[in-house]
Amino acid sequence: MFGLKKYYWSLEETAKGKKLVTNYYPLKHGNKTYQLMVLESEKLESFEKILFLRAGIHGTEPEGPWFLKNNLNKIVDYVHKQNTGLIIIPIGNPSGLEKGTEYNILGQKENNCHVESVRINYPVPEETKLMDLFLAQWLDKE
Numbered sequence: 686m687f688g689l690k691k692y693y694w695s696l697e698e699t700a701k702g703k704k705l706v707t708n709y710y711p712l713k714h715g716n717k718t719y720q721l722m723v724l725e726s727e728k729l730e731s732f733e734k735i736l737f738l739r740a741g742i743h744g745t746e747p748e749g750p751w752f753l754k755n756n757l758n759k760i761v762d763y764v765h766k767q768n769t770g771l772i773i774i775p776i777g778n779p780s781g782l783e784k785g786t787e788y789n790i791l792g793q794k795e796n797n798c799h800v801e802s803v804r805i806n807y808p809v810p811e812e813t814k815l816m817d818l819f820l821a822q823w824l825d826k827e
Contacts, residue, residue, distance in 0.1 A: 687747055687782045693722050695754055696775060700724055703761040705771070712779065712811045714791050719780045721815055724773040726761075732770030735823065739774040739816075744781025744788070772823060778812055 700707050704727040709720040726732065738760075740749030753760070753775045764771050776782055780790040788794045793810035809817075 687744075687750075687785070689719070689776070689779055689783050692750065692754065692776070693720070696722065696724065696757065699754075699757045703758065704765075705761065705773075710815055712815070714780050714789060714811070717780075717790075719783070721777075721779060721812065722775055723819070724771065724775070726765065726770035726772075729770045729772070732768055734767075734769040735772060736764055736769050737772045737820075737823070739777050741774075741776035741782050742778055744778050744784060744786045747782060750775050750782065772819075774816075774819075777816070 697707050699705075705724045706727055708723045708725070710723065712719040712721050729735065738753070740753050741747070742749075753773065757773075761771060778789055781788055784790055786792075789810055789812065791810065
């Protein structure tokens with residue numbers, strides 16, 4: 686079983702020393718609430734470009750989140766040296782990763798679909814709705 690709290694804490698510790706802002710957004714699945722972590726470069730608007738990284742889409746594939754955890758220092762240093770800001774969602778499917786299921790714990794399989802799904806009123810899970818809103822906001826900033 687993947688320990689979300691310990692994983693998030695580890696990333697928060699690294700983020701503090703790398704000028705990354707940490708935010709959490711609730712994902713309600715039935716009577717349980719999970720947190721979607723988002724790391725952003727401080728003063729994101731001051732960078733020429735923005736690199737968006739997302740891992741942990743399928744709960745049966747923990748390699749991406751572990752790679753981010755083990756290499757976050759190197760990634761941030763390299764990307765910031767390129768005058769590029771970062772937006773990182775280290776676990777796009779927290780409930781699935783915690784339970785070791787491919788999709789979220791409600792069995793919703795659209796957690797890797799985007800393309801403005803919210804705007805066309807396509808029935809998607811909370812993860813996707815948040816992702817679409819984030820992408821729209823971030824693209825408007827560019």
